[in-house]
Amino acid sequence: MKDTNRMAILRNPWGQMAVLGLATALLGGCVTVTAPDKPIVINLNINIKQEVVYRLDGKAKEVIDENAEIF
Template structure:
């Protein structure tokens, strides 16, 4: 009979060992390539704003075109 009482305790201990072995591991490593930031979007936006302002001023000067 003592072996029947040991079975739940043994299973519980085994379950804890298995759960401890499944803990996630986080590794932090530096990238192999340098980080590059592409700023083409901002430059394009500035160009579009400048052209938009020029078009507005042209239409104000030549309002009879339309």
């Protein structure tokens, strides 16, 4: 017996995919992408600060003070 019901196509997985593809094609919109007229400007204000902390032991400080001309 042949199934003459109109919903028979939806019982078949291939029919479901066909209906889904048709609906997507008919209801899908068109997307257009255009470049802006003016260039895109990105302002980056970056401020980098570095703090160096050092300690010398007493003997090293004496050597530096004695030989200041080479440092």
